[in-house]
Amino acid sequence: MxxxxxxxxxxxxxxxxxxxxxxxxxxxxxxxxxxxxxxxxxxxxxxxxxxxxxxxxxxxxxxxxxxxxxxxxxxxxxxxxxxxxxxxxxxxxxxxxxEPNKIFNLPNFSTIPEKLLITLIQNDNLRMGEIQIWEYVIKWGLAQNPELPSDLTSFSKDDFNTLKNTLQQCIPFIRFHNLASKEFLKKVLPYKKILPKELYKGLLEYFLDNDSKKAVLRISKEYKEIHIDSKIITFQHVELISKWIDRLEIADRLQNSYEFKLLYRDSRDGSSELISRFDKLRMICKNQSRTVIVSKVKGNNEILGGYNPIEWKFDNSYGITKDSFIFSFSND
Known part of the structure; x- marks a missing residue:
């Protein structure tokens, strides 16, 4: 057969x-x-x-x-x-x-996924002006919508909304305050309809009020690889979780550096018996505070997790905190 x-x-x-x-x-x-x-x-x-x-x-x-x-x-x-x-x-x-500049200079740069573009424009090692970054982001957004007119003056309200929807996840990471007034006037202002209203209003006030200006530099820093002993999350996830712990916005610069130390890994510390696994988890995590638990959903790439700033007691008591949170990542 x-x-x-x-x-x-x-x-x-x-x-x-x-x-x-x-x-x-x-x-x-x-x-x-x-x-x-x-x-x-x-x-x-x-x-x-x-x-x-x-x-x-x-x-x-x-x-x-x-x-x-x-x-x-x-x-x-x-x-x-x-x-x-x-x-x-x-x-x-x-x-x-x-070397993020290498990716920006690729002939097929416009085909990179949105997630990668956001990672790039967040990078402090970019050796280019903020206006160049803005132009690359616009170039990428237009490439995702080839049906849009090639001439910006021909854009309709719907055309601007299309571009706005495409770039809504990227725009918060542009450091507009690093632009010169002429750059803002010539390169950004024509696209004002794709900017969130509050952002546009704030930028107008900033560039019209000379007394309020102060330099906000894109600082080039030496790259230090962050080693995370996890098979589920990456250092990008860790950076985002750290910002949430500090109650920062995604676009904010991280002020504190946290060390993430692995306490329990199910494949390493668990067993085939569900109850025994929970017993081992309790034993290892008892009295531990400031802990993050992450798990991967079987059958897809979704990551679920939560942060607990107070100690684990496992004695039928409970604590109260306003600093805990849960999260999920779609690891596409």
Whole structure:
């Protein structure tokens, strides 16, 4: 009896290479195109050949870094589609944090996802003026809506609303106060209809009142990688949680640096028995304060969690606080 196995995401050519590896135990990557190597890596993950993935990741990073930077959008999408490519994820994070300008200058910059764009414009290591950042954001927003007129003077009210809706998550991270008055007048004012009313009013007051102006610089700081011992959240999540703890807005600069120390991990400290797992959790977390609990929803990428500033007692008593909160992340 023959069994028909369908692998729609793997081409016959790539599958043949995988078969050679399975039966021969070796694979010579020098003879393949870079894109083929990426496809081999994706196929290896789909076929659960986990021992092959680190080798392929290392080869790409050590030998094809320039190509990956030029095709960053593809590598970023593949890396973060799941957690199977940790080395590529780190490569992408390093580029975002240390050399974000490279991504802005990509020929296909306009195709990057919104989440990545927001990460970029929040970055303190950007070596460009705020007006350039604004122009890149506008360029990205227009590219998402190719039906909009090419001439801004031809925009209708609906056209402005379309662009406003596209950029509503990005605009809060633009540091408009870093602009010169002429830059605001020539580059931002024509797009006033996409700005929130309160923001626009505040900017008008700022740029019209010379006495109120003071420089707010985009400070370039040395990048320090934050190591988070978690298989669920990243340092970007930690930064956001830290801001919530300090009651800051997303666009505010984080003033305090918190150390997140792993207390309990279910895969490490738990057991197969549900009750025993809760007992272990109680034992480890008893009398601990300022704790964050995170969990990943089975079957999708949603992350649920909460922050508790007061001690865990587990003695049928309860405490009162106004500083606790719950949260969720959609890890798309």
């Amino acid at each position: 023959l069994i028909n196995i369908k692998l729609p995401n793997i081409s016959p050519e790539i599958f043949q290479i995988i078969l050679w590896y399975i039966y021969g135990g070796k694979i010579s990557l020098e003879e393949y195109d870079i894109l083929d190597i990426v496809k081999i890596m994706v196929a290896a993950n789909e076929l659960n050949l986990q021992e092959l993935i680190p080798y392929l990741e290392s080869f790409l990073i050590e030998n094809k870094a320039n190509w990956m930077d030029q095709n960053f959008n593809l590598i970023y999408h593949i890396s973060f589609e799941n957690d199977s490519f940790p080395k590529l994820q780190k490569h992408c994070k390093d580029l975002i944090s240390k």
